[in-house]
Amino acid sequence: MTGFWLIVHRDVVMAWRQGGDGLMAIMFFLITVTLFPLGVGPESGILARIGAAVVWVAALLATLLSLERMFQTDFEDGSFDLIAIAPLPLEAVVLAKCMANWLLTGAPLLLTAPILAMMLHMDREGLAIFVVAMALGTPSLVFIGAIGAALTVGARRGGVLLTLLVLPLYIPVLIFGVGAVEAAVTGQSAQPHLLVLGGLLLGTLPLGLWASTTALKQALE
Amino acid sequence: MDDTHPPSDTSQEVGVAIGAKKPQKKVGVLFAGRGLVCVRGGRTVFVGLDFALEPGDALVLMGPNGSGKSSLLRIMAGLLKPAEGDLLWHGYAVEDDARSHYARQHYVGHLDGLKVAMTVSENLSFWTGLRMGAVPSASSVRNALSAFGLDCLADFPARILSAGQKRRLSLARVLASPADLWLLDEPTVALDRDSVAALKQAIAHHQQHGGMVVIATHSEMALDRARPLHLDRFVPASELAELQEDAATVLRKNGHKAGKKGRRL
Numbered sequence: 060m061t062g063f064w065l066i067v068h069r070d071v072v073m074a075w076r077q078g079g080d081g082l083m084a085i086m087f088f089l090i091t092v093t094l095f096p097l098g099v100g101p102e103s104g105i106l107a108r109i110g111a112a113v114v115w116v117a118a119l120l121a122t123l124l125s126l127e128r129m130f131q132t133d134f135e136d137g138s139f140d141l142i143a144i145a146p147l148p149l150e151a152v153v154l155a156k157c158m159a160n161w162l163l164t165g166a167p168l169l170l171t172a173p174i175l176a177m178m179l180h181m182d183r184e185g186l187a188i189f190v191v192a193m194a195l196g197t198p199s200l201v202f203i204g205a206i207g208a209a210l211t212v213g214a215r216r217g218g219v220l221l222t223l224l225v226l227p228l229y230i231p232v233l234i235f236g237v238g239a240v241e242a243a244v245t246g247q248s249a250q251p252h253l254l255v256l257g258g259l260l261l262g263t264l265p266l267g268l269w270a271s272t273t274a275l276k277q278a279l280e
Numbered sequence: 281m282d283d284t285h286p287p288s289d290t291s292q293e294v295g296v297a298i299g300a301k302k303p304q305k306k307v308g309v310l311f312a313g314r315g316l317v318c319v320r321g322g323r324t325v326f327v328g329l330d331f332a333l334e335p336g337d338a339l340v341l342m343g344p345n346g347s348g349k350s351s352l353l354r355i356m357a358g359l360l361k362p363a364e365g366d367l368l369w370h371g372y373a374v375e376d377d378a379r380s381h382y383a384r385q386h387y388v389g390h391l392d393g394l395k396v397a398m399t400v401s402e403n404l405s406f407w408t409g410l411r412m413g414a415v416p417s418a419s420s421v422r423n424a425l426s427a428f429g430l431d432c433l434a435d436f437p438a439r440i441l442s443a444g445q446k447r448r449l450s451l452a453r454v455l456a457s458p459a460d461l462w463l464l465d466e467p468t469v470a471l472d473r474d475s476v477a478a479l480k481q482a483i484a485h486h487q488q489h490g491g492m493v494v495i496a497t498h499s500e501m502a503l504d505r506a507r508p509l510h511l512d513r514f515v516p517a518s519e520l521a522e523l524q525e526d527a528a529t530v531l532r533k534n535g536h537k538a539g540k541k542g543r544r545l
Contacts, residue, residue, distance in 0.1 A: 062410045069398070069406055076397045137391020140359055144382040145410045279359060 062147040063155045070159035081125065081163035088121040088168060092175045103180040110179030111189060111240035112233075117175075118168050118193070119229050122200045125164045126225070127218045129156055129208040130275065143279055149272045153209070157201045157267070165197035181240070188243035188253070195256040196236045202260075202267030203228045209274035231259055309371075310335055311461060311492060316365035318351045325351055326514035329365070331507075335460075335490040338483065338503040342496075343511030344527060349496035350390065352511065353463045356494060357387040383411075385461040386454040392446045396439035400430060400449060403438050408456040416456060424456035425449075428478055444470040451479060462486060462493040468501065476501070 074081045095113050099105055133139045142152055172193050176186055207225035211217035239252035309332045316329040325348035333339055341349045354360040356367065358378050367374040367381075374381045394403050401421050408416040408424075425431045428448040433441070441449065447470050454462055462483070468476050480501060483493050487504060495501070 061413050061415060065406055065409050065415070069395070072402075073395055073397045136393055136395070137389055138393040138395070140357075140387065140389055140391070141393045141407060142410070143359060144357055144385070144387060146379060146383055146413055147410065280361070 062145060063151050066142075066147075066152060066155035067159045067162070070156065071162055074159075074163050081167065084121040084125045084164045085167045085171060087124055088117050089171065089175070091117040091120065092179070096179065107180040107182065107244075110176055110181045111185065111237045111244075113179060114172055114175055114189075115196075115233055115236045118172065118197065119200060119226070119233060121168060122164055122197065122204060123222055123225060125160060126201075126204040126208045127211075127221055129160055129205065130212045131208070131217065134212050134278065139275070139279065149275060150268045153205060153268050153271045153275070157198075157205050160205075161198055161201045165201060168197055169193050182244060184246075185240045185244040188249045189240045191253060192236045192239040192249075192256055195253060195260055196232045199232050199256070199260045199263045200229060202263040203232075205267050205271040206274065209271035209278070212275065212278045232256065235259070308334060310369065312368045313356070313362075314366050314368065316352070316355060316367075317363040318348050318355060318360075319363040320348075320351060324516050326511055327516050329511070329514045331509055333492045333494070333507075335492060336487045336505055337492050338487060338506045339492075339494040340497065340501070340503065340506050340508050341494065341511060342508055343515075346526075347511040347515060349511055350465050353387070353389070353465050353494060353496055356461075357385060357463050358382060359387070384459055385463055386457075386459045387463045387465075388450050388454060388467055389465050392450045394438045394441075394446055394449060396437060399435050399437055400441070401425065401434040403449060404453055404456055407453050412457050420456060424452040427455050427482060428452045428475060442470075444472060444475065447471055448475055451475075451482070455482060460491055462491065462495075464493065464495045466496055466498065468497055468499050 092114055095109070096106060099109070130139070133142065143149065145152075169190070173186055173190055176189055181189060204221075204225050207221045207228075210224060211221045214220055235252045235255045239249040239256065242249040242252055312330075312332040314330055317327045318325040318329075325346075329352070331339060341352060343349055351360060355362050358367075358374065358381050361375075369381060369384075393407070395406075398406070401418075404424060405416050405421050408421065422431055422434065425434055428451055430445065430448055430452060433445065438446070438449070447467070451464075451467060454464075467479060471479065476499075480503070483495075484504060486493060493503075495503075
């Protein structure tokens with residue numbers, strides 16, 4: 060178990076010192092969402108209508124940005140050879156990497172998203188549900204993304220390939236994430252949507268770990 | 281320097297945790313390979329390779345570039361599966377219990393696995409902690425670093441290290457936790473004379489305590505109980521001709537000097 064926290068700690072500390080990936084994803088998120096009111100115009104009705112979808116799509120793309128280097132750097136500098144022969148099972152390594160990735164991108168997204176949603180005139184009922192939906196949805200994005208990151212490790216121009224692989228798989232999270240907010244805003248129960256998001260998280264957790272581990276083992280050969 | 285070398289010093293506190301064996305008293309073959317075949321990217325690198333190591337032995341892998349020294353070390357480490365053949369530990373197949381095999385070895389490859397944003401001691405304690413499943417004590421990290429003269433650089437980021445210093449940090453990792461088997465892939469590359477001497481001393485100490493070492497090297501390293509293993513003897517005849525032809529072409533093209541260097545990471 061110590062090994063698990065060592066990997067989480069190392070990834071977070073490294074990102075903190077280099078100030079790169081995590082910060083970049085958040086800046087991307089902020090700027091993308093801010094572009095919409097500028098492009099669409101300040102009319103509050105339209106912004107409130109599209110707000111949830113805009114923030115969710117920007118969050119998907121921001122998550123993608125951080126995925127490419129999730130396993131890549133470890134492969135390039137030989138770290139993965141040593142990680143593979145460490146006593147920690149590879150599944151636990153992938154979970155640690157996902158957790159670090161979520162702490163560096165998912166958590167800041169979760170903190171900034173309500174502010175951006177307010178900027179887009181999302182009303183109060185919608186806002187609370189939106190935060191819950193983001194909390195349930197962003198870890199799923201990381202687990203799904205880990206599969207793509209593991210599959211494209213060692214590929215040239217892996218980033219583009221990764222985007223093509225992963226974005227279609229993000230569709231269910233997007234649909235139910237936006238659906239939850241729409242339901243809350245129109246006075247319906249958001250519970251079914253949130254339950255589906257929870258179900259997706261429970262599904263993508265084992266599936267993501269298993270598929271990423273298998274792909275990484277392939278890449279090690 | 282005196283008390284830094286595993287497995288003697290730290291085996292008490294950590295040996296149990298990873299299931300490392302105490303120094304072997306009984307003499308007999310402990311680690312062996314039988315009929316190993318390695319195929320890389322469709323090319324047969326070597327066939328029918330056998331080796332046997334007793335506690336305290338050193339196996340020195342020799343052969344021209346491309347003869348499969350690194351591949352054999354990766355096979356021994358369990359990072360690569362042989363196309364055919366078995367690896368045996370105490371007569372039992374290694375792949376039946378890969379995790380225990382990982383726990384009894386140290387592997388130092390061409391790549392250092394260092395994170396340049398972390399300090400020298402953070403790098404070392406990360407790898408040692410990951411291997412042992414517990415954060416190593418500051419003193420054991422210091423001792424391992426000082427064995428290779430890196431203690432003065434402990435708190436500097438690994439970014440500032442030279443190639444030789446990075447290599448020394450990789451080797452310090454081997455000293456920071458005990459293991460029965462050391463797998464070293466050209467460990468002397470980029471090392472200065474003092475560091476090579478320190479490495480030799482560390483290996484000798486390891487062997488005296490029943491440890492085994494497999495080392496791929498081009499430079500002469502006088503080790504005790506060294507068994508040379510010439511990999512070019514296991515290269516299939518067709519591939520050997522090709523290898524020699526390659527070498528001859530390089531020699532002809534670049535004059536005599538460049539031929540020796542070949543491809544090296």
